[in-house]
Amino acid sequence: MMSHLVIMPLLLPLLTGILLLLLRGSATELQRLINLAATLGLVAVALLLLIQTGEGQVEVYRLGNWSAPFGIVLAADRLAAVMVLVTGLLATGVLLHGRRVGSYFHVLFQMQLFGLNGAFLTGDLFNLFVFFEVLLIASYGLLLLGGGRNRTRAGLHYVVLNLVGSTLFLFAVGSLYGVLGTLNMADMAVRLAELPESDLGVVRTAGLLLFAVFALKAALAPLHLWLPGAYGYTSAPVAAMFAIMTKVGAYSILRVYSLLFGPDSGPAAGLLDPWLIPLALLTVAAGTLGMLACRRLSQQAAYLVVVSAGTLLTAFGLGGIDAVAAGIYYLAHTTFAAAALFLLADVISRARGEHADRLVTGPDLPRGQLLAGVFLLIAIAVSGLPPLSGFIGKWLILQSSIGNPWMPWVLAVLLITSLLGVMGLARSGSQLFFDTDGWAEAGPATRLSDLAAPLVLVLLGIVLVVYAGPLYEFSRAAATQLMQPSAYVEAVLQTAEAGRIR
């Protein structure tokens, strides 16, 4: 009996999105409530999925009951379930931020969730492309909501770059299909193991092309330059939701390369080893320097997303169960923390009136102490100081690098950039809250309900600290599962056998 739970994270946002499209024109508040209810439903579904995959089995869903290498499958293992849960929690936090963005916001939001969950759950490479396109087209719409000169320009760059990325993705998929004759990732892993020497060049080229595409999505240097503009100029809830988008790239790198080019995958093993860590460390350094040079808080948050993407990919690049587990823990933390910073930047920006979030001498803020307190909390989490989750995440990553030949570089770059990050955030904080001019006119006083969304996201980070032990154990289990792809392959292809008998 196939469990229908696996497809629920796709169906729920898709149907809700269509429903919201029909409701367009009725009260926005109603749309928001439906959206929130559906997102909470998604969290519940993700929790059930997590419980079902928690024992280590891979739940496979055959669409239309076509058996595996011929039909398309969805496959949920621990990592996929974690990603869906993180997405759901993030979306809930973002929706609590009650700022009206535009009439199609809620529709596009659900479509974005549909694309994200699809990308996390699919077991088919071409399907991954399709879900990438779904989430991208929703993100184009979300990014451009509201309009404005800077936003349109950043949006144009984002769209064009991603269209080129999609083309490269198709070239890579086409070459892999031409050589391997399949697009089911489990089946591809089997065929790769017995690849004749003569086809190795094509597969390696296609593999590196795929890496370039995922690196573009994950904002890995030197392909990170689109991110600060796109995230820095869009509206706050959208930027906060996009905190998960770079993680889709990181997830795809982890999934595809552990399955197809992992340590025991035959002749094409270790394809990324010379690339991933140096580029990731370069990303961290470039993001930190950009962050120090920022003139606006939301742009600073965008550069911090670049830094976190680099840190995450450093962990994934180190390989091994410890590093990947640390990466998964860090992924959850950094998604929530970055989103909280974007939302808080919006709250601060409104409180400062026409100074917005530019880092210049501004007005005395009404309820400034409260805002400063929340900023301090989020800054601690983002920059990785104890006692919040960023510290544990970075600590785990640093610890897992011990014994790796890259250890000196990883330690040096991550520690120095952490210090610079603390300095950058401290400077922004003192600029925003202490360098004030009594004559400047402040915006409306911040209501407590405005702070609900960032605080909920901070609270999720605190949960990550309080339950750090069990959560780390779980990410270790997820990493272990990922490092032994044979079970995944067997699960996908064995259901194929069962289907054929039936």
Place this chain on the structure above:
Amino acid sequence: MEALIAIVIGTLTACGVYLSLRGRTFPVVLGLTLLSYAVNLFLFVMGRLTIGQPPIIRDGASYADPLPQALVLTAIVISFGMTAFVVILSLRARAEMGNDHVDGKESE
């Protein structure tokens, strides 16, 4: 036949890359379109070039690979939609920024 198709794909890709690196939105859109044509042809050819083969399995005979056709259909639909979107976006950028340069400012 293979050589001809390969040259066509290569030319389309080269033109597409060149045009998408231009500074104004119209050539960029054209470049993206050419790139998507190239990739559609590429996907199509990945099932190998065959002539006079049945498109579905018939008792024992060899057949043309049907999957690339399905793939290319999906790719065409997606790239068509994306092209429409990027055309509209370029028009809006032209309206908001006052010129059609991708960076929003005329180069000196």
